[in-house]
Amino acid sequence: MNIKIINFQQHGDERGMLVALEEAKEIPFNIRRVYYIYGTAPNVRRGYHAHKKLEQILICISGSCTIYLDDGNITKEIILQEPYEGLYISNGIWREMYDFSENAVLLVLASELYDESDYIRDYQEYIAYSRQNNYMEKEK
Numbered sequence: 001m002n003i004k005i006i007n008f009q010q011h012g013d014e015r016g017m018l019v020a021l022e023e024a025k026e027i028p029f030n031i032r033r034v035y036y037i038y039g040t041a042p043n044v045r046r047g048y049h050a051h052k053k054l055e056q057i058l059i060c061i062s063g064s065c066t067i068y069l070d071d072g073n074i075t076k077e078i079i080l081q082e083p084y085e086g087l088y089i090s091n092g093i094w095r096e097m098y099d100f101s102e103n104a105v106l107l108v109l110a111s112e113l114y115d116e117s118d119y120i121r122d123y124q125e126y127i128a129y130s131r132q133n134n135y136m137e138k139e140k
Contacts, residue, residue, distance in 0.1 A: 001069060001071045001073075001074050001076065001093060002089075002090035002092075002093070003069055003076070003078075003087065003088060003089050003090065003093065004087075004088045005078070005085060005086070005087055005088075006026065006057065006085070006086040006087075006088055007084060007085055008020075008021060008026050008084045008085070008086060009026075009084075010084045017083075017084075019083065019084050021086075021109070026086075027057060027109060028055075028088065029055050029111040030111060031109050031110070031111070032110060032111055032112050032113050033109075033110040033112065033113050033114060034107070034108070034109055034110070035107075035108050035110070036061075036105055036106060036107045036108065037097070037100075037104075037105070037106040037108070038062075038104065038105045038106070040065075040100040040104060042100075044098070044100070045096050045097070045098040046096070046097045046098070047068075047095045047096040047097045048096055048121065048123075049094070049095065049119050049120060049121045049126075050091075050092060050093055050094045050095065050119075050120045050126045050129075050130075051091050051092070051093075051112075051118050051119060051120070052091060052092070052118050052119075052120065052129070053091050053111075053112060053118050054091055054110055054111055054112040054115075054118050055088070055089065055090050055091055055110070055111040055112075056088070056089045056108055056109065056110050056111070057086040057087065057088050057089075057108070057109040058080060058086065058087045058089065058097075058106060058107070058108055059080070059083065059085070059086045059087075059106070059107045059108075059109075060080035060081060060082070060083070060085075060104060060105070060106050060107075061083045061105050061106075061107045062083065062103050062104060062105040063081070063100065063101035063102065063103040063104030063105065064079060064080060064081035064099070064100075064101045064104060065079075065080055065097055065098065065099055065100045065101065065104050065106055066078070066079050066080075066097070066098055066099040067079075067080060067087060067089075067095060067096070067097055068095065068096040068097075068098070069089065069093055069094065069095055070093070070094040070095075071092065071093050071094070071130065072094075072126070072127050072130040072131070079099075080106070086109075092129075092130060092133065094120075094123065094126050
């Protein structure tokens with residue numbers, strides 16, 4: 001599964017903390033889109049999709065949330081709760097986000113502009129796509 005936690009360098013003093021993110025340094029792709037999720041009601045799951053091309057970095061800049069990842073072979077749950085920690089997710093990985101704390105803000109940096117044709121929103125279609133494109137076999 002092509003994911004990794006990235007600990008961003010923090011800078012701070014008595015005034016507070018700062019994290020700077022730059023393409024080709026901390027971010028392993030060109031940033032084409034930025035969005036954030038907030039105000040998610042309790043017991044709501046979001047996501048339920050994979051991307052054919054798009055790569056992402058998820059950063060919970062406030063509060064916490066859990067990310068469920070599935071490559072058709074391996075599943076993982078990762079809790080994001082530090083504003084200096086990002087989760088890189090490559091293309092071809094199913095994702096769901098849940099357990100948002102009351103004050104959660106999930107920032108997403110994306111490698112591509114929004115394109116509905118890049119989404120796989122049906123899990124069975126995702127499994128077939130993963131097998132066809134050898135995503136699952138890469139982990140063996």
